[in-house]
């Protein structure tokens with residue numbers, strides 16, 4: 276919030292416009308058509324409201340004249356108008372609700388497509404600190420923005436028409452004095468509201484951030500409930516969660532305090548408006564303009580004039596009442612606009628973004644992804660590569676040159692924090708290299724390279740989806756041949772018992788896989804997935820750390836039997852016998868490359884070092 280107030284408003288307005296472009300992509304889009312229908316319905320509704328509004332003046336007249344037949348037909352007309360009015364009002368509400376759902380769909384889907392493009396979700400959640408709670412912005416703030424906009428829509432859309440129409444009527448019956456005093460009244464009200472609204476937007480923004488933090492704390496406890504219970508961490512977590520709640524509530528209180536002044540302003544304005552209409556009507560009456568009218572005609576005229584003036588004032592006060600909704604819209608616009616800008620920025624900075632075409636290479640493409648074509652038997656060529664962690668100045672590895680070729684299994688070792696996993700992040704293009712190059716010469720996926728991260732990755736869904744649906748739907752083959760393969764690989768990975776627990780490959784389970792599987796089972800399930808996908812190169816980050824050495828041996832043997840070249844990270848010396856070359860990261864940028872004695876593959880040193 277370093278931007279000065281007025282500039283911030285303009286900036287936020289631009290953000291609002293860019294969100295509108297997402298919601299209304301073309302004149303013939305669903306939202307635009309719904310908006311046009313809403314305009315039609317509300318305009319018709321206003322015409323009926325006018326007819327209903329002047330009904331009392333007709334009643335005054337027929338009652339004063341004791342006109343019985345006129346009275347009867349007036350009652351009939353009134354009934355029809357009231358039914359029409361209430362039907363149109365409900366239709367107006369119905370279209371607004373439909374528009375809200377349609378806007379929410381469009382906006383959230385547009386945020387999703389930016390969020391899941393390339394590795395934006397990773398960079399945003401792990402590497403960028405300037406945007407808090409992206410999950411909340413996408414799931415909650417987008418919803419609230421659409422809700423508030425839909426409540427504003429029908430009132431805003433019709434305002435220009437009703438204000439013009441009633442200004443004309445007001446001018447007709449009171450002369451220039453009526454409309455001018457009402458406009459003046461509106462200008463004063465707008466200025467007062469702008470002053471009162473100023474501090475609310477920033478506080479609302481802060482409140483939404485704290486709301487997200489509070490929810491995140493609960494999510495952390497939910498995810499880590501077991502570990503927390505082992506530490507008997509209930510008390511301390513209770514205290515910390517309460518602390519977050521307190522901070523949130525303090526901000527909420529301060530927001531309510533600031534809103535009090537806005538509400539006082541809005542309500543005073545409402546009541547003054549009702550009062551003002553009588554002053555405006557009183558002037559032509561006292562000036563003697565209507566002196567020639569009979570009492571019946573005069574009361575009919577007063578009633579009609581009162582309706583016109585009150586409706587015009589009401590039109591303006593409704594606009595002013597909208598300022599509370601508008602402050603919410605401004606707050607949510609800020610949060611969503613900021614998220615969109617940061618995601619855009621991340622996308623443009625991604626190394627696979629091509630500024631010439633304005634497009635990014637498909638980070639998620641699995642097949643035939645061959646940006647840096649190289650020798651067929653090579654997976655990665657590292658050329659004088661240096662890298663460091665995001666918030667540090669010290670290099671983790673300096674000037675590393677290496678070629679990872681088929682059939683030469685590589686083991687990466689080193690102390691904690693020396694940058695082993697970071698090497699994989701650089702290989703997988705999650706982090707960018709400080710200097711030098713990494714050429715990935717195979718595609719990502721079953722025909723190329725697959726990574727098994729340190730923390731097993733499971734998705735929601737059936738057992739079949741855990742094994743073969745994690746990467747891309749296209750790998751999901753149906754039929755008994757595939758079923759047999761999956762079952763065979765589950766057996767080879769030592770998790771065939773899961774079949775019994777789930778009741779079958781395609782049985783829907785309502786549990787969270789992370790909660791019900793042991794760390795060892797999760798690692799084995801990831802191996803079953805690896806066996807199923809059978810990539811040429813498998814990059815395993817401490818993938819057997821929760822398993823016994825026998826289980827590790829069995830899994831490594833199967834990988835080799837399936838023809839995979841292994842690149843493993845780990846601390847265990849038992850891993851050495853499955854590899855040919857060892858890369859040791861020694862810290863402070865140093866590294867050593869050695870040939871392992873126990874390795875079965877042949878090492879041609881030129882293939883490894885460049």
Ligand SMILES: Nc1ncnc2c1ncn2[C@@H]1O[C@H](COP(=O)(O)OP(=O)(O)OP(=O)(O)O)[C@@H](O)[C@H]1O
Pocket residue numbers: 401402664665666671689690691692693694695696697698
């Ligand atoms: N997202 C991140 N932001 C900032 N620093 C990070 C991030 N991820 C890792 N680091 C830091 O980078 C350094 C290297 O981390 P890395 O995960 O590569 O270690 P490692 O060698 O794999 O360790 P371990 O043996 O414990 O797995 C560590 O000091 C770590 O704290």
